[in-house]
Amino acid sequence: MKILVCVKQVPDTGARFRPNPAGTWYAEADLAFRMNEYDEHAVEEAIRLKEKLGGAPELTVLSVGPARVVEALRKALAMGCDRAVHVDDPAAADRDPWQVASVIAAWARGKGFDLVLTGMQSADRGSAQVGVLVAERLGLASATTAVAFECDGQAATVRRELEGGTRGVVRLPLPALVTCQLGLNVPRYPTLPNIMKAKKKPLEVVPVAGLLDEAPRAETLRFYEPPRRQGGRVIEGPLDRLVEELTAILKERALPARS
Amino acid sequence: MKALLVCEYREGKLQDGIYEAIAFAGRLGAGRSVLLIGRETELPRFDGKVIFADVAEAGEYHPALHRDLVAEAARREGADVVVLLHTSYGWDLAPRVAAALGATQVSEVVGLAEGGYEVPACTSKMRRVVRPRTPVTVVTLQPGAFPAGDERGGVPCLERLEVPKAAGAPLMGYEASGPKPVDLGRAEVIVSAGRGVGKKENLPTIAALAKALGGELGASRPVVDAGWLDHGRQVGTTGQTVAPRLYVACGISGAVQHLAGMKRAEFVVAINKDREAPIGEVADVLVVGDLHQIVPAVTARLEETR
């Protein structure tokens, strides 16, 4: 059995974002990058399946992006993936979801993957498209937003998170693609010995040029910070003043309205 | 410009999102027709054409079949834009429809801007304006971004759509995701813990503040996903919708899915070390600082002056 996990490296969202000179995306300077949170759940789920099926499946982790994404691939290897593929695309930030999905599909086509796992959405672009588009391009059955996943090697049973505390149950015959939602599992932290071991696992670099055959279907005209709502008060400064002011506000607001 | 608006039918009920799609098409100034995969006895209140496929044949969700039905209706109507809501139905179906139509998909549209659609980026801290380059565009709308006004009204004229046989993996059924939650809906005061609390061991501090204010403890999703609190305390689209007099968000960044659950609170206080956190947009008061220092100190003051 062969499993592919797609991971994206994204900036830590605690950061302050600034537009790049073209005003189409964020400037990367000063940002710290990490594996997209949803994709950590995809990696974890693949590893759990491998453990459950007695180590038989081969786990490939793939990322499209510039040189820095190798860090995210190394983390996935340290968590337990077997091999990594870096589709080297220095201009990945300019690609739209259709192009990214087409690149992934072009690489994966004909390689006999039984299962493809992706995150539900990425933290920076957040289009929630790339997974489903990969499936459509490869002609695979797919389901999004998995909060529970079982697989016996023949078919996958997925519980999709719907609105209002409901789940939808879907059974996909393999080969199939599933996009992973937060809470699907608790991703493991790589241990030090596994981080060392990961350094010896194969990491193949594939230039994007041979895989990219689609023009973008959309363009970004502007990337900017939305205007903040007026009226909200910001309290900052020394701790004792913060505590004083906040205490007063909470006391006033927590009391039932006098009528 | 022509818009095809796609209804969502879930657990035997036509979802209200269609009225937001109708409002959106109005803002676009587009001609409108609606696609309903549902029941003839439950039509949207809409004064125009409804292309109708019977849910008894098409199922409430069957990705490949619904994709084909939406694509067929879009072609038949000559639609320039196909509109869905950014919900579990919409984000699952829209990319399939876009692929089938050779269309661009623009996800989670929150506004219209010169030359394109406005969408959030970087967990709502930033925005982009996206311009499609294909003749047809599929958009998903952020729920709530285009509130329905007085669009509801009128009797649609029905046009039937043949439901073809389709291979693929239909939805097999629904199940409830867990035990009935604690009812936060009626709480007057809610103090919620977010990922910023750092670890489970820090939760009692937040709970103590809730107690000092006579309120309930709530949480954002990561706190629940990590197993620190049960799902009954989660606030947001996949948790509870609350409307307390006072909502205190401790270490919560303010993702749309969280805001959707608490933005009807009368007064919102956020404690966050990040001055730029999107929670600041809905907060009446944003206290910038370390919650580990602020929360215990405030709780102590509240307790001593009671």
Ligand SMILES: Cc1cc2nc3c(=O)[nH]c(=O)nc-3n(C[C@H](O)[C@H](O)[C@H](O)COP(=O)(O)OP(=O)(O)OC[C@H]3O[C@@H](n4cnc5c(N)ncnc54)[C@H](O)[C@@H]3O)c2cc1C
């Ligand atoms: C389909 C879907 C449904 C979802 N449903 C929900 C839902 O119902 N409810 C929900 O909450 N989320 C939901 N989410 C998840 C949502 O997108 C966010 O990931 C989540 O709300 C983030 O939670 P958070 O703010 O606690 O964590 P983060 O976004 O990680 O924010 C943590 C915050 O804590 C601050 N912080 C850190 N340390 C400190 C400190 N010492 N002092 C003060 N501040 C500090 C940081 O500045 C940051 O702003 C859903 C997501 C999807 C895709």
Ligand SMILES: Nc1ncnc2c1ncn2[C@@H]1O[C@H](COP(=O)(O)O)[C@@H](O)[C@H]1O
């Ligand atoms: N550049 C990329 N490389 C690998 N996987 C990606 C990339 N971009 C997106 N994905 C995958 O597609 C999912 C959805 O991304 P998005 O459509 O950007 O919201 C992510 O969670 C990843 O699993």
